Amino acid sequence: xxxxDTFLRALRREPTSHTPVxxxxxxxxxxxxxxxxxxQAGSFMQLAMTPELATEVTLQPLERxxxxxxxxxxxxxxxxxxxxxxxxxAVGEGPRFAHKTDSEASIRALTVPDMNKLxxxxxxxxxxxxxLNGRVPLxxxxxxxxxxxxxxxxxxxxxxxxxxxxLAYSRPDLMQRLIDVNTEAVTVxxxxxxxxxxxxxxxxxxxxxxxxxxxxxxxxxxxxxxxxEGLKPGATGKMPTILFTKGGGVWLDEMAASGxxxxxxxxxxxxxxxxxxxxxxxALQGNLDPLTLLTDPATVARAxxxxxxxxxxxxxxxxxxxxxxxxxxxxxxxxxxxxxVHRVSREMRQASP
Amino acid sequence: xxxxDTFLRALRREPTSHTPVxxxxxxxxxxxxxxxxxxQAGSFMQLAMTPELATEVTLQPLERxxxxxxxxxxxxxxxxxxxxxxxxxAVGEGPRFAHKTDSEASIRALTVPDMNKLxxxxxxxxxxxxxLNGRVPLxxxxxxxxxxxxxxxxxxxxxxxxxxxxLAYSRPDLMQRLIDVNTEAVTVxxxxxxxxxxxxxxxxxxxxxxxxxxxxxxxxxxxxxxxxEGLKPGATGKMPTILFTKGGGVWLDEMAASGxxxxxxxxxxxxxxxxxxxxxxxALQGNLDPLTLLTDPATVARAxxxxxxxxxxxxxxxxxxxxxxxxxxxxxxxxxxxxxVHRVSREMRQASP
Numbered sequence: 001x002x003x004x005d006t007f008l009r010a011l012r013r014e015p016t017s018h019t020p021v022x023x024x025x026x027x028x029x030x031x032x033x034x035x036x037x038x039x040q041a042g043s044f045m046q047l048a049m050t051p052e053l054a055t056e057v058t059l060q061p062l063e064r065x066x067x068x069x070x071x072x073x074x075x076x077x078x079x080x081x082x083x084x085x086x087x088x089x090a091v092g093e094g095p096r097f098a099h100k101t102d103s104e105a106s107i108r109a110l111t112v113p114d115m116n117k118l119x120x121x122x123x124x125x126x127x128x129x130x131x132l133n134g135r136v137p138l139x140x141x142x143x144x145x146x147x148x149x150x151x152x153x154x155x156x157x158x159x160x161x162x163x164x165x166x167l168a169y170s171r172p173d174l175m176q177r178l179i180d181v182n183t184e185a186v187t188v189x190x191x192x193x194x195x196x197x198x199x200x201x202x203x204x205x206x207x208x209x210x211x212x213x214x215x216x217x218x219x220x221x222x223x224x225x226x227x228x229e230g231l232k233p234g235a236t237g238k239m240p241t242i243l244f245t246k247g248g249g250v251w252l253d254e255m256a257a258s259g260x261x262x263x264x265x266x267x268x269x270x271x272x273x274x275x276x277x278x279x280x281x282x283a284l285q286g287n288l289d290p291l292t293l294l295t296d297p298a299t300v301a302r303a304x305x306x307x308x309x310x311x312x313x314x315x316x317x318x319x320x321x322x323x324x325x326x327x328x329x330x331x332x333x334x335x336x337x338x339x340x341v342h343r344v345s346r347e348m349r350q351a352s353p
Numbered sequence: 354x355x356x357x358d359t360f361l362r363a364l365r366r367e368p369t370s371h372t373p374v375x376x377x378x379x380x381x382x383x384x385x386x387x388x389x390x391x392x393q394a395g396s397f398m399q400l401a402m403t404p405e406l407a408t409e410v411t412l413q414p415l416e417r418x419x420x421x422x423x424x425x426x427x428x429x430x431x432x433x434x435x436x437x438x439x440x441x442x443a444v445g446e447g448p449r450f451a452h453k454t455d456s457e458a459s460i461r462a463l464t465v466p467d468m469n470k471l472x473x474x475x476x477x478x479x480x481x482x483x484x485l486n487g488r489v490p491l492x493x494x495x496x497x498x499x500x501x502x503x504x505x506x507x508x509x510x511x512x513x514x515x516x517x518x519x520l521a522y523s524r525p526d527l528m529q530r531l532i533d534v535n536t537e538a539v540t541v542x543x544x545x546x547x548x549x550x551x552x553x554x555x556x557x558x559x560x561x562x563x564x565x566x567x568x569x570x571x572x573x574x575x576x577x578x579x580x581x582e583g584l585k586p587g588a589t590g591k592m593p594t595i596l597f598t599k600g601g602g603v604w605l606d607e608m609a610a611s612g613x614x615x616x617x618x619x620x621x622x623x624x625x626x627x628x629x630x631x632x633x634x635x636a637l638q639g640n641l642d643p644l645t646l647l648t649d650p651a652t653v654a655r656a657x658x659x660x661x662x663x664x665x666x667x668x669x670x671x672x673x674x675x676x677x678x679x680x681x682x683x684x685x686x687x688x689x690x691x692x693x694v695h696r697v698s699r700e701m702r703q704a705s706p
Contacts, residue, residue, distance in 0.1 A: 159512075162644050162679075169656060170648035212642055212675075213623035214659075249603040250622050269603050270566035289565055291515050295523035303522060306567075322565075326515075 004136045007069040011240040011261045013316035019345035020068035025324035026061040027073045033060050044089045048074050054124040055131050065338045069137050076143030076204050079185050080152045082113035094157035101152040107178045112185045125196035140198030144205035145182035146220035168215050183223040187230035194232050202242040209247020228259040252277040267322030271310040283316040290321040293329040297336045304340040313352045357489050360422040364593040364614045366669035372698035373421035378677035379414040380426050386413050397442045401427050407477040408484050418691045422490050429496030429557050432538050433505045435466035447510035454505040460531045465538045478549035493551030497558035498535035499573035521568050536576040540583035547585050555595040562600020581612040605630040620675030624663040636669035643674040646682040650689045657693040666705045
């Protein structure tokens with residue numbers, strides 16, 4: 001039994017006493033205790049691959065702030081790493097793959113990885129669930145099939161992922177083949193997280209927003225729909241799901257028909273406009289600009305309140321940022337944010353008849 | 354009199370024999386003849402500041418391809434340079450300002466520049482008009498007030514312009530002051546281009562799409578509306594205008610009420626959806642992904658045809674890319690693109706009753 005199930009209720013568009021809040025990258029470099037644990041682990045990947053330490057950092061933000069959900073500490077690129085592509089993180093840089101999937105041969109050679117190679121992730125889910133002891137729900141996650149393809153085609157992060165777009169236009173057959181393998185792998189991967197105890201799962205489509213509408217539909221949205229269709233129920237029924245395409249504000253109407261229970265919003269879409277686009281089909285999660293947290297407490301409180309008010313008092317809003325917390329964020333500002341969301345949303349519910 | 358006025362007719366949503374096409378950065382590094390002229394000039398800014406050479410490179414793509422408009426060869430950052438902020442371009446890098454506008458003092462010190470410092474731009478307009486000799490219309494342009502602020506706050510280009518977003522949230526009064534000076538400067542600047550003979554003007558809002566909806570409205574869209582309201586008529590009546598916010602697909606409805614005759618679209622919005630959002634209030638310009646031009650001629654032709662067909666045969670479409678041509682583009686592919694747009698759009702008009 002989960003004591004604070006506000007997050008799960010909001011995902012189901014049920015009334016809640018307050019707006020639940022969690023923050024993308026809530027366990028991360030802005031927290032001194034995280035940096036200490038990471039130093040102990042030696043590297044980011046060692047941290048992610050050691051269930052005890054992953055559990056420790058997952059729970060750190062919950063010790064500081066009354067957050068309404070925990071999210072598995074891991075990386076979106078664990079699946080292609082398990083495919084044998086050799087993921088590493090150089091200090092101060094983004095992810096890098098030793099082997100790219102940028103040719104016909106390298107794409108045709110890919111297969112769904114043995115899930116035993118990802119056992120460290122499922123073990124972390126099990127241990128975090130145990131450590132949480134029903135306090136709040138635990139969110140599992142994966143990168144989207146298309147977003148995984150972005151990194152493996154370029155061999156790492158990239159400004160605009162030009163080789164990805166080129167491949168999508170000139171060799172749609174190869175791109176589809178890569179997406180198909182990723183889709184199957186992501187489905188199995190999320191199902192293992194569900195088996196290990198995840199209470200909800202989220203698909204991070206960080207780069208779908210780079211595509212033209214037609215290619216987004218074909219290569220990103222369709223594959224995420226297939227993942228969602230392939231998910232097992234959890235212990236208490238249908239698994240609640242969240243789909244987040246950064247830069248996907250123009251496609252919300254189509255995303256709402258994907259089967260996801262909630263859509264994540266980046267900070268560029270007005271919540272009221274998003275609600276108009278999706279109606280009551282899904283919950284909405286978002287969408288404060290994470291850089292707001294680099295200002296002062298008064299500005300943070302004002303901006304957080306504006307997001308809560310824009311969402312209105314109808315059920316189905318989960319407060320989050322529009323993208324991950326940046327490392328320079330003062331933890332005090334996160335405290336102000338969480339307090340403001342809880343307080344204002346409680347006041348709004350008391351004020352409405 | 355302009356011989357090929359297809360572009361101006363499409364801006365007014367009048368019927369045309371074919372879909373007019375021009376391409377952002379059509380005069381640029383993908384053309385060997387451009388690189389020769391630039392080498393002769395010594396630097397990008399010397400090229401932009403020498404009207405004879407700016408005229409030469411403006412006309413170069415028209416000698417190769419039957420484009421339906423010319424666009425002034427210049428930079429979007431000439432106005433803050435004339436404000437004394439010291440623009441330079443290091444080899445292989447983006448723009449850099451010697452002085453930033455990232456403090457109260459530096460913002461309060463800014464004034465609308467003496468337009469004599471920008472005489473080289475207006476002289477280029479005059480000379481290009483003369484060299485064109487009525488062949489096709491000439492488009493003048495400026496960066497948007499917000500986009501100019503982005504570069505001067507950061508002191509150059511930036512990944513996500515974090516200091517800009519921070520200033521907008523924490524010191525909206527200062528941001529507004531900077532936007533106000535830029536708005537007045539851009540208005541005077543475009544009016545001088547109109548006096549010199551520009552047949553249409555375009556505002557490039559390259560970075561407005563980074564903002565939350567409310568801040569976009571306040572700091573970018575409102576200032577562009579003020580610029581548009583302050584424009585003089587041209588020699589033949591109301592000056593035709595184009596407004597382009599990259600990443601602005603979610604705000605097209607509001608942008609259509611700005612007073613602009615046309616909206617530029619990046620490659621992420623489907624043309625049919627954009628048309629639905631704006632109705633018949635404005636013409637639409639766009640929106641092929643420029644990276645399509647890095648593929649093969651058959652892919653270019655197929656993709657260009659898809660854009661023409663998505664726009665349909667109703668008047669009011671100007672074919673363009675969703676952003677500027679990249680330097681690696683093979684010129685032959687640009688030829689295929691222009692030919693395809695002209696041919697397919699002519700066929701569509703003949704096929705419809």
